[in-house]
Amino acid sequence: MYFFRADLCLDKPVRERGFSAVFGMELGIDLGTASVLVYVKGKGIVLREPSVVAIDKTTNKRIAVGEEARSMLGRTPGNIVAVRPMRDGVIADYRTTELMLRYFLEKAGAKRWLFFGPKVVVCIPSGVTEVEERAVKQAAYQAGAKRVKVVEEPYAAALGAGLDISGPTGNMVVDIGGGTTDIAVLSLQGIVTKRSLRMGGDKLDEAIIRFVRREHNLLIGERTAEEIKMEVGAAIPEGRPGNDRIEVRGRNLVSGLPKTVSVDSRTCYRALAETIDAIVAAVKEVLERTPPELSADILNKGIMMTGGGSLLYGFDMRIARATGLPVSLAEDPISCVVLGTGRVLEGIFH
Template sequence: MFWKFFSNDLAVDLGTANTLIFVEDKGIVLREPSVVAINTQTNEVQAVGTDAKEMLGRAPGNIEAIRPMKDGVIAHFEVTEKMLRHFIKKVHNNRTTLVRPRVVIAVPSGITQVESRAVRDSALSAGAREVFLIEEPMAAAIGVGLPVEEPSGNLIVDIGGGTTEVAVISMSGVVFSKSVRVAGDEMNDAIINYIKKKYNLLIGERTSEQIKIEIGSAYPLENPLTIEVKGRDLVAGIPKTLIVSDEEIREALAETFSTIVEAVKIALERTPPELAADIVDKGIVVAGGGSLVKGLDLLLREATGLPISLAEDALSAVALGSGKVLSDPKLLKKVSI
């Protein structure tokens, strides 16, 4: 208890797209894109988070905007460490704490030992005293309020930026989990490729994300939507504007969604019968940023025939779950890997 006066223990959702930090007694205090802008000549960090995301695809030659996380795991070790250090410092209001914080970090369930070691090492070198790793689907399930400690089956689908995690959870343990590296980023790439193929128009990552958020859908919509898309014409080489409909974007995203549905079906096939009976009653809970795509619940309901419920605060589920674990030492012991 004595240490609590000096350090703020943190829970970190180190995501491919966004990093969220949860502080005990304060809730989520930071939510920023996982992007770092680095000056390639001096190797200095120019900007981190929101400011750096503004530079994606717009920076001059000597400044590179890097996304250090790829597919839910660390792709650039040093950059991740710099980013974590910046965020931890920002949460502590730039004051140096007397005691370094304990940190809980959520990682994908399909993570290898080497990858989990990289996460642990980068957090330690960014100033953590102790690092606990918790599987993302477990964190998401706790975050959306599923009764994970009871001996009954819960099926959670967490669609993030880099990975989609499908897990069956019972008695604070993961009974079966499937992690596919197809999620939000993959959807953005699919939109870029589709528009490039169909219209010979090249668009950037930020534009494709905007299209996905505004008119992306997994199931036919009642009211058709369109969006104006600006990019570079590959034939004429000049900037050009197009109008794209939700139907076209749905076609572009079809493959990504079928991969996600397939992962859910595999999880259901591998679930022990008693737990499967629980899931029939409770249904499937979907969390993560990817669950915000319109009509995804309808698509999953059609594919599985089970009731689907979307998490209330889909983007924060993993961070909230990691935060709850942080303040419950017993649960932390059970679920940390």
């Protein structure tokens, strides 16, 4: 009788790490519009990179991925294009998303060996269609995953934020990402009421670009708009304490020459107000559709905010003023969704 020794087919470094390092690898992926985070079971978060890919148009080959590609946005020559393959929380460019996922999986140490491959949990917005969900699954399979499970982002965000959603009590989560905002009430390991908006941090950046163009005849890029949002952005009319101010550089639309203008916190609020109001209105709508028993729980527990967009100054105060409920910010808002996939990984493939 002959026995097949799979370990002898592998190189020495792989054999030394053991079978679990290759065959039993389980990963959680937060496939976001702005960034991708990867969680490896037993290790924690091993990768956090922007969702940007730089491609050479003449050869159709990958030039750079992640932070390196992000630094190329708006600065590339004619033959190189830096793109964001994810838009509004879903895949906008399937081929580029596959290239990006393959790169990140390999960087996290998950390579395909023989007929083995990593088991992956991927988060998707709660409002995606079946076609969009299938596209995410297929991209993960093509990137090298052996088995793929999709989980809705507000569910993962609640787990990652440390909320106990196993019992018959209500918990409310507002997850503001780069491309989507997911609002949900959870109980008994499931989502009771939800609403997903195709707007998030990217829409806030776009609003700043439009405002600066309209008010100052100045054209700025995405990175400059994001910097303005982070430095002086505010979700409340009074702005930041001291009404912080930032110098903004761009191209004058009249003369075509470089120009510098000053933007303060209250002015920035005016740029962001429309998008912020839409998110607040969606939160109130979900509360209106919540069963009364769960509403009583939320009154006691309050609302948990997660996602990078929730870091905008005063966003928690704005929602608290609009709803009359206590609002708290998760300890690590940006990592909540991918940390939640880590919780989901436990036992999901067994």
